[in-house]
Amino acid sequence: MDLKLFFMAFGMLFLAEMGDKTQLAVFTLVTQYKKPLPIFLGASLALVLVTLIGALFGEVVSRYVPTAYLKLAAGILFVGIGIFVLIEAVPGVLHQLGRG
Known part of the structure; x- marks a missing residue:
């Protein structure tokens, strides 16, 4: 090894x-x-x-597949997942702010 x-x-x-x-x-x-x-x-x-x-x-x-395309696809996927997480988090945050 x-x-x-x-x-x-x-x-x-x-x-x-x-x-x-x-x-x-x-x-x-x-x-x-x-x-x-x-x-x-x-x-x-x-x-x-x-x-x-x-x-x-x-x-x-x-x-x-050229490396540049792989990096672009990875970046798009990363941003997409980030947007999904933010969309999922917003209702919980708004709910918490309403309680405070």
């Missing part, structure tokens, strides 16, 4: 996910449901599977 590559992947993903949407989603779920263990296990499994998909298909896809 190439330990240098292993630690580089670990370090990059650890830093990229710190404070990212994944961590914020887990934080939000735990504050909402107050059950950290099943949320941790579910999120961990999801991250493992998503990373496996990325590792298995990343090189194949990049042979046929």
